[in-house]
Amino acid sequence: GQSLEQPSEVTAVEGAIVQINCTYQTSGFYGLSWYQQHDGGAPTFLSYNALDGLEETGRFSSFLSRSDSYGYLLLQELQMKDSASYFCAVRDSSASKIIFGSGTRLSIRP
Amino acid sequence: GAGVSQTPSNKVTEKGKYVELRCDPISGHTALYWYRQSLGQGPEFLIYFQGTGAADDSGLPNDRFFAVRPEGSVSTLKIQRTERGDSAVYLCASSQSPAKGYEQFFGPGTRLTVL
Numbered sequence: 001g002q003s004l005e006q007p008s009e010v011t012a013v014e015g016a017i018v019q020i021n022c023t024y025q026t027s028g029f030y031g032l033s034w035y036q037q038h039d040g041g042a043p044t045f046l047s048y049n050a051l052d053g054l055e056e057t058g059r060f061s062s063f064l065s066r067s068d069s070y071g072y073l074l075l076q077e078l079q080m081k082d083s084a085s086y087f088c089a090v091r092d093s094s095a096s097k098i099i100f101g102s103g104t105r106l107s108i109r110p
Numbered sequence: 111g112a113g114v115s116q117t118p119s120n121k122v123t124e125k126g127k128y129v130e131l132r133c134d135p136i137s138g139h140t141a142l143y144w145y146r147q148s149l150g151q152g153p154e155f156l157i158y159f160q161g162t163g164a165a166d167d168s169g170l171p172n173d174r175f176f177a178v179r180p181e182g183s184v185s186t187l188k189i190q191r192t193e194r195g196d197s198a199v200y201l202c203a204s205s206q207s208p209a210k211g212y213e214q215f216f217g218p219g220t221r222l223t224v225l
Binding site: 030031033041042043044045048050087089091094096097098099100101102103 | 114141143145150151152153154155158160165166169201203208211212213214215216217218219
């Protein structure tokens with residue numbers, strides 16, 4: 001089976017940097033995705049890492065270490081609109097579906 | 111269409127009734143996924159279609175749940191003999207292909223309430 005762990009809540013200040021960690025256990029692993037979900041909204045895709053290292057997309061970056069079964073999402077220059085839930089999701093051994101973590105609720109203070 | 115659409119947006123039903131939830135994926139997307147999301151939780155995988163066939167239905171909780179995608183586009187999730195525990199937001203997503211299944215486009219969801 002698969003399991004993912006990420007902090008349930010994180011609070012940060014507008015303009016700052018925040019890192020959301022994700023550790024996973026899976027019988028097979030193809031890659032790690034990150035999704036953002038605002039309250040009442042649909043999840044939206046942010047990034048995907050299949051290989052070790054850092055992927056950067058604007059203010060957001062995502063990192064993966066396959067040997068440590070660990071990844072993180074880094075958000076820079078935080079804006080109030082970044083207040084949302086963030087989910088890591090592993091692409092499992094079948095490569096046909098992704099399994100989501102329970103999510104990290106990010107709250108941003110002015 | 112521009113994105114994934116789901117109907118209805120809200121469905122209230124009584125325990126024991128039958129419900130159908132519809133998903134219209136992005137045109138040309140061959141892979142379609144159904145999830146269930148409870149408050150404060152991540153989306154829980156239910157079933158995945160590649161074309162018309164259910165490639166992976168390992169997430170369906172029991173035989174009251176069934177889904178179809180007869181023409182490889184629109185999909186319907188069917189729930190028989192609904193129970194209060196079925197109350198949740200049901201999300202549908204599509205991806206361009208199974209190979210790009212890590213990047214899924216989600217619909218707005220159907221909020222199902224079973225009284």
